[in-house]
Amino acid sequence: MSGQEMTGAQIVIRALLDHGVDTIFGYPGGAVLPIYDEIFKQEGIKHILVRHEQGAVHAAEGYARSTGKPGVVLVTSGPGATNAVTGLTDALMDSIPLICLTGQVPTHLIGSDAFQECDTVGITRPCTKHNWLVNSVDELTRVMHESFYVATNGRPGPVVVDIPKDVQFASGTYEGPANVVHKTYRPQIKGDASAITRAVELMAGAKKPIFYTGGGVINSGPNASLLLRQLAEMTGYPVTSTLMGLGAYPSHEDQWLGMLGMHGTYEANNAMHDCDVMICVGARFDDRVTGRLDAFSPNSKKIHIDIDPSSINKNVHVDVPIIGDCAHVLEDMIRIWKSKVAQPDKEALADWWRQIDTWRGRKSLAFKQDESGPIKPQQAIQRLYELTKDRETYITTEVGQHQMWAAQHYHFDEPNRWLTSGGLGTMGYGLPAAIGAQIAHPDALVIDIAGEASIQMCMQEMSTAIQFMLPVKIFILNNEYMGMVRQWQELLHGGRYSHSYSEALPDFVKLAEAYGGTGIRASKPEELDAKITEMLDAPGPVIFDCLVDPAENCYPMIPSGAPHNEMILGEDPNAPTVTEEGKMLV
């Protein structure tokens, strides 16, 4: 097949269209003007102008996570590229497929410290799955197609394509994506059959089993979530999930134990600690999940399904590693389980559930809402959940206490509905991510559950929401503190609240109005429902300033350096404390 002659900038747009891209998030500048000129001349791709490049990347992440499709970002050279770095690192940590196109100074100026020049591929090498500097227009078609392949195949991740301005102007040949085969990158999708068989045998013999699932199930696509539900139903085994995996298994099911980890439920963490067979599906034994490693689930055989071989045995030694895509492996597991006519040990399982029910009886997520106020943040999330659960709702968050309360008290029944920065823990993620999700789902309800500190990190994107008439709702749990920092200072640093008070806060209601949106404030428990309804009824973007108890801490909590079975359940004077070793951890 012979190709078509066109300029580099036209090749970029054409390749995006051929890969089914309908939206890009970007910010123009000198080194990407030829591409912006092509955007101007076409209608197939919608460009969302952000107010800061970090916002562009988070918005693309929100788009990607809520759709399962790769997000696309377009920024200029120099500061455009460096501003994207936080978002790229965020996407790398959470395995989100992104294609970030960066402009670069013309090839003859590279290395001369030209205006708005930076070593973009050098800077982004450790924070991307892969990156390319396109030295000639002859490479552009191949690199554009490869970039989509690499970002979306295997463990997904962000990639950067750095395109010098002269390459955008130069004329070259474009060929469609069908002709490109990657030379080296071929991730393993199917799991090893003998390993899966061994896993099924272990599962069938289990007396105290648990499914520990993660973001890999979501990334594998909606089918993986269905298969997980099927396998859970066939076995009757309890299911817990990481922060990243919420929604893959429905929260209303009896087998659901809630989230595990540092702020996970008492039952999930104790079940992880005491289990005899752990089936890890698309999770990576992150330190937020494991707590003290040498005391992590000491008596269990561990099965680990992961598409990334480097996740196997990285933090925790596992007994049956299975490298492959979650959906493929789960499908094989179900097939082998059925063919063996495997039966769970009913008696042992009944004992196990009785044990789990005693842990559940501790009601680790309980809190006390005084009628006279102040509003407890957990109460605010619960009311938000009750008033929005019957809609098609997407929840994004910033990072901190509000994020954990949202994970604990907002409940998810579907994958791709919960968009939060897990690995990197990026304050400022939630608002732009909400914008990306709203673009992808124009008729859905998109809420950024935020804190008053985090929201100010990408507040400028409110202007984007106004410009594109995106009715995102920003629900701020305003406790006038960087709450998680304050909580750690209380628990670990003698209550010395060094620089964690949110001094000089803006009036969020007026701020919303200044941007052209709606501002709402609630300060009493009894007004929550009416004000939340008012927020939901407002046609455009809303900033909801929910004034909550500034002293409330996020519990339950595994203190740093402690094992799963030593949780702090609340304001208990006899609660385990953080060890000197634990203080060293983050």
Add this chain to the structure above:
Amino acid sequence: MSDLSKSERHVLAVLVDNEAGVLARVIGLFSGRGYNIESLTVAEVDAAEHMSRITVVTKATPAVVEQILAQLDRLVPVHKVVDLSVDDIPSVNREMALIKVASTGDKRVEALRLSEAFRARVIDTTHSSFVFEVTGTPEKIEAFINLMRPLGLVDVSRTGVVAIARGAEGM
């Protein structure tokens, strides 16, 4: 079974696409994740296919070596990674060094005599100096350098280890 908490020296062969930045990716992986590099060599080995071979010598516990292999293997331009220090893949290791020794009289004679014992070649000479070329295992080169120290050792330049598996099989 080897002691799981003990660091061992491993020689890793990494076949990569010879594209811009590939060495930086490998080195960045080691520095970013806190792995140790004892030596690293790289050169193109197949010009037609644009392939380079990197030989890395590292010291790590068995668990970390497993991680290093997996982390290297998932770099996009990496074709293949092989640990040449495991029992089922016997391999040969060689290193080359150029060693400058400046001395006169008895010391000069002694340096030349020892170089013969090590099968080192003299590749440059003046009335007061030699440059020796010596090839062998890193231990042999180390031994030769130590012998030259009291005899007027001036400069050492070493290639780092290259390695290849024994037998008929390719990588």
